[in-house]
Amino acid sequence: VVPRAMAGGVGVEGGAGSMDGVAVEAALQRYRVCCEGLREGLQEIRQMPKEELGVKGASPVLGGAALHLVELKASSRATFLAVDLMRQHVADHKRKLDRQHLQLQNLIYKKQHLLREMKLCRDFKTREVSKIEKDEGLSIVVEEDDLAGDAKHQDRLALLTSEMQERKSLEESLAQAKDRRDNLIRTLEEKRTLFASLPEQLRALRTACQPLQTLFGMPEAQTKILHDRTKELSEPLYVLFRQLEALQGTLDNGVVVHVAIEDSTSPSAGKDDGTEPGGEEGRRGRKRAKTTQNSWESGTMTRASPASLSSEVDELAVILQITLPVSQSVTQTHRVRFQRMVAYNVVTAEAEGLASHTLALLFPDDTGRDFPSAAHFQVLQAAGIHGAEQKGAVYPEHWAARPFMWAQWISGLACLPARAHFRLEPSSRMVVQRITQRLQSQYALERQIAQLQSNLGWIPVHPSARGSFPDTAHCAIGLQGWQEEAAGDQAWRQFSATGAMLEEQTQPDDNFGCRLFTGTFQRGKNDAVSVQVLVSPGYPDVAPKISLRTQEPNGSPAVRHDIKDIELEANAFYDELVTQDSDSWNWLLSHQLRRAQACLHNLGTAEADAQPSIGGRLRRGRNRRQPFAFSAAAKVFFHR
The missing domain is CATH 1.20.5 (Single alpha-helices involved in coiled-coils or other helix-helix interfaces)
Structure with missing residues (x-):
């Protein structure tokens, strides 16, 4: 009986893959038979007397019950396997039926769509x-x-x-x-x-x-009048007029250039001797000398007065008028007056209505502070005005007209310094372009200074550079008390006292025309950082120099190191603060102040600690003298 039962169970398992409803019914019938046999065996054991339960006659009954239990287990397992196979078979057929039903629905939808299209086509009345x-x-x-x-x-x-x-x-x-x-x-x-x-x-x-x-x-036409008046110019001014006349018209970016000849005027600041040439001899001295250059070369040039420098100029002057487009409908006109000093054969340039240092440093080392040639000092020394042991500039600083070297170049006067080992090629177009750029830079600089003096606390930047700085709205540090402190040598001495720059690293004439501005970065109620800015007349070719100093007498050394690092970040890496737009160079002052403001905000205030991710030792690392740097793309500060 046991082998047949086991064989029946194995047969059910082996044929599970092909079992259908008949196999399920057979397994159930087999299960019922086992249950009935087990029930009869239990009933028989129940009816047996107690004294016969331990006799060997009861052993067959118990063995049959055990066999029925084994058969019951095998039939139960076969039944469950058959049911599982049937369920899987039903599920497969159901999936197939669902797929075919979905295809039928799609075909019906497509048929309805085609019928609607056919109806629309039939209803459309084609002419x-x-x-x-x-x-x-x-x-x-x-x-x-x-x-x-x-x-x-x-x-x-x-x-x-x-x-x-x-x-x-x-x-x-x-x-x-x-x-x-x-x-x-x-x-x-x-x-x-x-x-x-x-x-x-x-x-x-x-x-x-x-x-x-x-x-x-x-007989006297306007052209002939101008031509006749041009003949009255001295030879340097004649060369200057002809070169500038060739540039008349509209240049790049809508800049309009016009050249004219007007009567000369005395220097804007007057003359040192306070006298005017009088009589017929004085009037003849103001007229053009046609042999000016020859008399200069022959050594018969008119000497200056022993008491003071002579401010006598030619009777006629050349006027360069430049019209700059400020906006689409607004223009700004500037006049540059060129005159020749008769006693020294020097051509001076003056930007009318502007400071005397406006045209300084158009080219390197050309400040216009003193006479441009060694030959002039020989004349002054012979006249007793300039001694061999005398130091400093001889040309008066309060005179608005300055003897720039580039003015001598385009006038045909070779006045390059003796220490130069090369000769620059005269280019009147380059000079006009540099003058135009300087006027635009000065206009932008004055606008920035006016905005900083408004005490609004925020620092404007060029539109093209707004993405290069942190958001101004999130900066709690404002710039207050912006004002001009000093100018010229006094400005340079005050700024040099801060120790922000070594004096031997600069040219000796860089302090001519410098302007010193002061302000305060307010970092809290009781914490402020004073700022001093030295602006060179060569701005923006010569970048402004910034000096920062904390107003806390007992400030920590770490904060002082941070302040010095911020100075270095604004002074040494200023070229990172401009964009591809050339006009952004004119906003260099605001960009440097904005960088310093952002770095000070990064340090935190005295009342509140800096941000933990960027402040203190975690930000500075072991090398606490690493400078600040701001990433415009990531909007975070990082170590250089």
Whole structure:
């Protein structure tokens, strides 16, 4: 019995893959038979007397019960396996049925869509379809039953396709014809307008030709007057006028240049001796000497007065007028006056209405502070004005007209310093471009200074550089008390006392025209950092120098090191604060102050600690003298 039972169980497991409903029913019947046999065995054991339970006669009954239990387990397992296989079989058929049902639904939807499209096509009333059917001898609009033939369908489709292409070509031809018609109409309208305004233009032309008619009838024309007046210029001013005259007109970026000749004026600051050349001899001295250069070379040049420098100039001056576009509708006009000092044969340049150092440092080392050539000092020494042991500039600083070297270059006077081992090629175009750039830079600088003096606390930047600095709205440190402290040598001495820059590292003439500004970065109620800014007349080619100093008498050494690092960040890495836009260089002062403001904000205040991720030892690391650097892309500070 046992082998048959086990064989039956294995047969169920092996045939589980092909069992159907009959196999499930057979397994259940087998389970019921086992249960019934087990129930009968238990009933038989129950009815046996107690004294016979331990006799060997009860052993067959107990053995049969055990066999029934084994058979019961095997049949139960076979039943569950058969049920699982049936469930899997049902699930497979269900998935197949669902897939076929979904395909049926899609086909039904597609059929309904095609039926709607066919209905729309049949309801659409095509013009001249009857004519096409008559010409081709083929019915296009047919019933549904007539669509069964594939040949007729293809014929109708080819007919409609050719008709559509022909109509498209006709529509393109019609559109081209309409364009030609519109162009002809516009041309006719323009010609009608031109012909209508032609009488007015002829009258304006006749009015404009009247000065020419007068010119041809007069011996002294305006051109001849200008030409005759040009002849009265001294030779250096004549060369200067001819070179600048060739640049008249509109230059790059809408800059307009005009050159004129006017009567000379005395220096803006007056003369040292306070006297005017009098009498016939004085008037002759102010007129142009046609042999100026020859007398200079021959050594017969007029010597200066022993008491003071002579401010006598030629009778005529050359005026360079530059018009700069400030905005789309606003322009700004500046005048640069060129005059020749008769006693020294030096051409001076003065930006009228502006500071005397406005045109300083257009080129390196050319401050215009003193006479540009050693020959002038020989004349001054012979006249007793300049001694061999005398130091400092001889040319008066309060005179607005300055003897720049570039003015001598374009005037034909070779006044390069003796220590130079090269000769710069004179270029009047370069000089005019540098003057234009300097005027634009000074205009932008004055705007920045005016905005900083408004005490609003925020520092403006160039529009192209707004992404290169942290957001101003999140900066709790404001710049207050911005004012101009000193100028010239006094400004340089005060700034040098801060120790921000070594004096031997700079040129000796850099302090001419310097301006010193002071302000305060307020970092809290009881914490402030004073700032001193030295602006060179060569701004922005010569970057401003910034000095920071904490106002806490007992500040920590770490904070002082941070302040020095911020100085280095603003002074040494200023070239990182400008963009590809060339106008951003004119905003260098604001960008340097903005960088210092952002770094001070990064340090935190005395009342509140700095941010833990960027402040203190964690930010500074072991090398506590590493400078600040700001990444515009990441909006964070990092170590260089």
